[in-house]
Amino acid sequence: MDSRTLQLLEYPKVLQHLSHFAVSEAGRDACLSLLPETDPVRIAERSALVREAIHFCAFKDVRLAAFPDVAGVFAYLQSPLAFLDVDGLIGLFEMLKVAAALLERLGPADAERYPGLAALVAGLTLPPKTWSGLSRCLAPDGTIRDEASPELYSVRQEIRRVHQMCTRKVQDFFQNKDLQFILQDEFLTISSDRYVLALKNNFKGRLKGIVHDYSQTGETCYFEPLFLVELNNDLQEYKQEERAEEQKVLRFLSELVRTEQRAIELTFDELVRFDGLLAICHFARHSDAHVVDIAPDGPLSLTQARHPLLVFGQDHVVPVDLELKQGQRALIITGGNAGGKTVCLKTLGLLGLMAHAGLPVTAAEGSTLPFWNNFVVSMGDEQSIEQSLSTFTAQIRHFSEVWPRIDTHTLVILDEFGVGTDPSQGAALAQAVVDGLLERQAWVGAATHFPALKAYGLSKDGVRAASVIFSPDTRKPLFKLGYDQVGASRALDVAREQGLPESILARAQDYLYLDAGDAEEIFERLNRLAAAKEEELDKVRARTRDLELKFSRKLEKLDQERSRMQKELREASQEIMRQWREGRRGRKEALKEIAQLRDSVAPSPETDETIEKLSIQAIAQGQVLLYLPWNKTGLVQEIDGKKERVRLDMGGVSLWVGLSDVQASAKERHDGGKVVLKSAPAPVTPLRLDLRGMRADEAESELSRFLDKALLAGRTEVEIIHGMGTGAMRRMVHEHLKRSRAVGDFRLGNADEGGDGVTKVALAD
Incomplete structure (x- = not known):
């Protein structure tokens, strides 16, 4: 990458801000040496890794402790007779301790969720001999231990x-x-x-x-x-x-370090990379930056873009949208002086460099950029007294040198290209240059005051015109772009603000009327319309944000209310079951109250007029029906025509339900008005609980809930799988069954039922 381009777009200053977030000297050096990539694969890999890191840091506040730069230690150990002093060994030990702390923060679950970070951390190892030796021999105060x-x-x-x-x-x-x-x-x-x-x-x-x-x-x-x-x-x-x-x-x-030096060097290198990666995450958090997608055929769409140096230097920065439509390759920005044209161009170029370096950019999430492997910048006064070059000559010489390298993956930034010579010839040259760039399918961002180039931006295919907007009342810049229009240059307003005598300004206005006719008035009207449009858009955006915020609050409140009701229902059900186990309620009374609790929170199907109640004659044993309160399908086991109810089996839970609570399931086919299963109904399997692998207290709590559930389902027999092992789990299960009022009898399973690893339980009537 051309260092001149990096300096003109102030890319090194961004790296300076980035390096302040690194905790090590080596990490800061790595940040300062970060350059844009020219390989799409490498860009995608780096961007994906940064995305993972930002997402990971959003859930876990990962921070590294400061660690020393030990690169000199490895160079010193190249001599076979050299040995390290206490300071060198302490430096290595401190670095390895930071690596150990980082390994503890990234668990196996994180490795599955963040494969890129896992691959990076895989290079972090604690060489066993060195780690053990340093831990045993070095004291925390930097001395050698007595032991x-x-x-x-x-x-x-x-x-x-x-x-x-x-x-x-x-x-x-x-x-x-x-x-x-x-x-x-x-x-x-x-x-x-x-x-x-x-x-x-x-x-x-x-x-x-x-x-x-x-x-x-x-x-x-x-x-x-x-x-x-x-x-x-x-x-x-x-x-x-x-x-x-x-x-x-x-x-x-x-000698221990020397034998494991390669692994220690790799750990140090990966730790430095991780330090730089975390610096990028903290940079993104402090500047509200996001990783953008880059694709060879991707559109140019930077929404809510802000210049990063302005973000770090000011409390409030007005964002700007930098966008080109499908088929457009050039953006020509016009308008008054001090309106932000150059800042827009620098923002475009700088964010492009940052994105291609894998850095988050100060733009809204969802922004996209094309793939660029070359950046060409013509900006500012480039005259050289030593080389006897005027501003115009220096511009043309530099552009002539880079012209052969411009292709479809090049971004060209032109700020006032063609100035320093006759305006009509400079404007003609600028138009011809943009024509040549479009023929090469390059991407162009240009700012100009040439009237001819303004008209070119409105009329040329593949080119989009935009104007910086000023307030119609105060004539102050709003630092926003109005698209598909051009603006006046407002040189007289700037001269007035800078204190030029009014007599000179009046005379200049007379000359302007003679030369330009009604053009200034037309531009002024366009500016007023653009300002009004932006004001309306701001109101719409604010209203949209308010509605989204209200909607999210409603959803949050609904979730809280749902959680509260579920908690109250669970506690009430547990209290009823507790009273039943203690003998203070009968079994039928407990079942009735739990059914009432269920009906109090279940949606009433009668309120939905589109749901048609099934008739008892249309239901046959073995059918699949949808139980509306639970939104689950069940198999019809019995039919009670007198009370107009059916007994459904839903995954091992069996209960009587009324016809108003069921409807035909979408998983069935209809034949002659009756619901028919596609295949024969499966036999009802006994309710089973597997306690293997649980702790004793957890297993006992699960067993208590399981027995309550089986009793509510009307089951008469269940199975408990506890395994053989040492027999501790089996003893706990049997002791709990002896105490439970829900259990009538229990026995160990037969050989074909699981043997001593299974207990068969008969529930009380």
């Missing part, structure tokens, strides 16, 4: 023993009140890596020992008394041994 080796533990024990002896001797020395007046401080200190006392300088001759140093004021000397000399000598020997043992530990750990 790193037996020899290191032993020598540090000796160092602590010497320290205790020095402390004890000094405390005994402090007990001598005759000597306390010569001490500057009553504590043990260290000078030249030896334990010393702080004495007043004028009393240093009162004791035998060695003076190591003086304070800056000269009033205190650091004195090593003779009774500490031998202990200090021992201490120095032990410390030398400690350093030697620490070197052995460092060499040992370095």
Whole structure:
């Protein structure tokens, strides 16, 4: 990608904002080096991965802890004689701990739902030898643990023993009140890596020992008394041994790292990639950006587009729609100065670069872009004094250089192309250039003040004209585009705002009338119409948002009410069953009250005039009917013509229902006015509960609910599958059955019924 194009569209500034969301130095460098892709497959893969990450972060607030850049460690270990110091090993350990924490956040369920992230995290490994060695040998404070080796533990024990002896001797020395007046401080200190006392300088001759140093004021000397000399000598020997043992530990750990270096490097690389990916997610969240679809034949449709640098620099940014219709390849933007034409072009080019780099763009979700592998930008004053090039010459030279590379996958941005020369010739050249670009099927975004190019935008096939809109009342820009129209250049209004004398402006207006006739008035009327249209569209959009919000609130309230009713029904049913088990209600009374509860929340079929009640004569045993309150189909087992009801079996649940609650099922065929099954009815299988794999408390709760359900269904026999195993589940089941009032008798299954893994239960009458 041409660096000049990236700079003109300010793409590096966007990467700067992106890099601020990375937690590591390596992650920030990765963000700053992110470039647009030119391969459609790579773009699709990167965009899909970013989509997954954004969706994942929306449900789980995943954040990485800061980790060091350990790339230099790997380069240092290339030398076979090199070994790492404590800082290098701590850096590796901190990096591996961040990788371990990330692996814990991404479980197996997440891997199935987010395959792209799972593939990325698959590269994160904790090399067993290095991870174990660093965990055992390095302390959280960045030092080597005593337990790193037996020899290191032993020598540090000796160092602590010497320290205790020095402390004890000094405390005994402090007990001598005759000597306390010569001490500057009553504590043990260290000078030249030896334990010393702080004495007043004028009393240093009162004791035998060695003076190591003086304070800056000269009033205190650091004195090593003779009774500490031998202990200090021992201490120095032990410390030398400690350093030697620490070197052995460092060499040992370095060798572990060297043996698993490739896996550690891969983990670091994937962690840096994940850091960059999370930075993109946080960037998208803070700027309300979305991933757009890119396809070779995709349309240009950026709705509610905002320039990302404006998003990060201002509290409110007016969005703009950048759209071309089917068959159109060029967008020509006209209108007054300071209305936002250049910003629109930069937004188009910059969002195109971001989308092709796999970055979310500051546009509404659902926006689409064509595939572009080349970006050409002609923008601003490109004159070069050193090369003796005028603005016009510099523009033409650059365009001549890139012309051979322009094809159907090129986006060309032209801001005031053709200025710097005679306006009529510049306009003719600009039209010819756009003609040539359209012949090559390139995509074009252009801004112009040339009247000829404005007319070209309204009349040329494949070109769409748009105008920046100004308020008719205040003459201030609205920073919106009015499509399929052109606008005036408003140079005099800008000059007036900048303080040019009114006498000059009046004279310029006279010249303008002589030259342009009624064109300015026509453009002004078009601008007023466009402003009114945008105002109406804003009102419609606001009304639509209000209606959508009200609708979503109604749905939410309905869901809450449904959940509340279901909860109340469940609690009431459980209370009735509890009273029945405790003997406070009869079985028929309990069934009747539960039926009443069911009818109180079930929709009444009588309210629907389109549902025709079935006659008892049209129903035969073995038919399939739809039970309206539950919206479930059931098999007719018995028919009660006197009470006009039928007994349905619905997936093992059997109950009597009235004819007003059933209707013919759509799953059946009709023959002679009677409902007939396509195949013979299946035998009713016994109600069965499988408890295998459950915890004891969970299984007992499930068993209690199952027995209640079977009793309500009018079943006389059920099966409990508990498996053989250790027998604990079987004992729990049998103890519960003994206590249950719903159970008449139970036994283990026969050999052909499942043997000791199944219990057959006969329910009480």
